[in-house]
Amino acid sequence: MTILSVMENELTGSLPSTTELPNLEMLYLADNNFSGPFPSFITNASKLSVLNLGLNSFSGIIPSAIGKSWRRISYHELVRATDRFSENNLLGKGSFGSVYKGRLDDGMELAVKVFHLDFEEAVTSFEAECEVMSSIRHRNLVKIISCCSNDDFKALILEYMPNGSxxxxxxxxxxxxxxxxxxxxxxxxxxxxxxxxxxxxxxxxxxxxxxxxxxxxxxxxxxxxxxxxxxxxxxxxxxxxxxxxxxxxxxxxxxxxxxxxxxxxxxxxxxxxxxxxxxxxxxxxxxxxxxxxxxxxxxxxxxxxxxxxxxxxxxxxxxxxxxxxxxxxxxxxxxxxxxxxxxxxxxxxxxxxxxxxxxxxxxxxxxxxxxxxxxxx
Structure with missing residues (x-):
């Protein structure tokens, strides 16, 4: 099996941990109601290039196979990186968010899209971007590095584009x-x-x-x-x-x-x-x-x-x-x-x-x- 998709089926329960799928290239599990730990069999899927787990209720430690393409960045790191979301680092504003330039402690430059949670549509917009951008890869799409989300703050961390729009x-x-x-x-x-x-x-x-x-x-x-x-x-x-x-x-x-x-x-x-x-x-x-x-x-x-x-x-x-x-x-x-x-x-x-x-x-x-x-x- 190289492609497995069970998206949008209202499936529930946890996923088996002993499944062997060494040839799996694309896995789509989004928009169900899976729970329990993240599927550990992903670790052995060395050919996996596309993964979409959005809109589920997984819990526990993220397997390293998923973490390879997602860097964990905390809210406090983003505050330091953007100098407390200073106006001097503001790249632009949109209907649902503001984008800031940031530099992490290790020197990595990034763009931080902070969603304006005063607008009801902002949460929907954040979820839509997470769902789409976390699973697609193309040289002409902006790459998502990570996301940061809690009740009071939601942001996407994206690769920085030095020549603007x-x-x-x-x-x-x-x-x-x-x-x-x-x-x-x-x-x-x-x-x-x-x-x-x-x-x-x-x-x-x-x-x-x-x-x-x-x-x-x-x-x-x-x-x-x-x-x-x-x-x-x-x-x-x-x-x-x-x-x-x-x-x-x-x-x-x-x-x-x-x-x-x-x-x-x-x-x-x-x-x-x-x-x-x-x-x-x-x-x-x-x-x-x-x-x-x-x-x-x-x-x-x-x-x-x-x-x-x-x-x-x-x-x-x-x-x-x-x-x-x-x-x-x-x-x-x-x-x-x-x-x-x-x-x-x-x-x-x-x-x-x-x-x-x-x-x-x-x-x-x-x-x-x-x-x-x-x-x-």
């Missing part, structure tokens, strides 16, 4: 993101979405894609974060209803009208984010009205000249102007296909990834040719 980089005065940077970031985000939609046993819908939820590491590799309103849909579900409101401007029409959540909604949000990344215009910018949205503005430009809407920071090299225009036109055309009104008519994220990769190959080939032409004989 895509939103911060896009709108900073010293914006250094060229076409290649932005295209690579969009490919990273699309790859993370492809994993959530197709690469995991349970379909995960992020529900809140936007530039502030895309973080950049020291190499400018993008990592998707903030799963506070994400939804896990079982194999029999491709769509569900929710009353949780996503971010205005990025949410799909069917999400705003009917609360319909599906992977097609994530694709819509991704398309809006692509448009914003290459135009440097937010979907709620003051230039947009009921008559003209970011999508219609971009769509009209594709019929004329796309360079009317493109971020002027991308137009520096006149020699490459036509190739840049061709590249950005292809990217924005894809974004238009992601944001069609009907969910069923949108492309899926697999196709988006493949097409973005082809666009990058062509753009890099053109850049290489231009460099060779500039070199002296």
């Amino acid at each position: 895509l939103e911060q980089c896009l709108y900073s005065d010293n914006n250094v993101l060229d076409i290649s940077h932005r295209l690579n970031i969009m490919i990273d985000v699309a790859s993370a979405l492809e994993y959530l939609h197709f690469g995991y046993l349970t379909l995960i819908v992020h529900c809140d894609l936007k530039p502030s939820n895309v973080l950049l590491d020291e190499n400018m590799v993008a990592h998707l974060t903030d799963f506070g309103i994400s939804k896990l849909l079982g194999e029999e579900k491709s769509m569900t209803q929710t009353q949780t409101l996503a971010t205005i401007g990025y949410m799909a029409p069917e999400y705003g009208r009917e609360g319909r959540v599906s992977k097609n909604g994530d694709v819509y949000s991704f398309g809006i984010m692509v448009m914003e990344t290459f135009t440097r215009k937010k979907p709620i910018d003051e230039i947009f009205t009921e008559e003209m949205s970011l999508r219609s503005w971009v769509g009209d430009s594709l019929c004329e000249t796309v360079m009317k809407v493109v971020d002027t920071n991308l137009l520096m090299d006149d020699e490459q102007f036509s190739k840049k225009e061709e590249c950005v036109s292809s990217i924005l055309s894809l974004a238009m296909e992601c944001t069609r009104e009907s969910p069923e008519e949108r492309i899926n994220i697999k196709e988006a990834v493949n097409r973005l990769l082809k666009i990058r190959v062509n753009f890099l080939a053109n850049e290489a040719m231009a460099r060779r032409r500039r070199q002296p004989n």
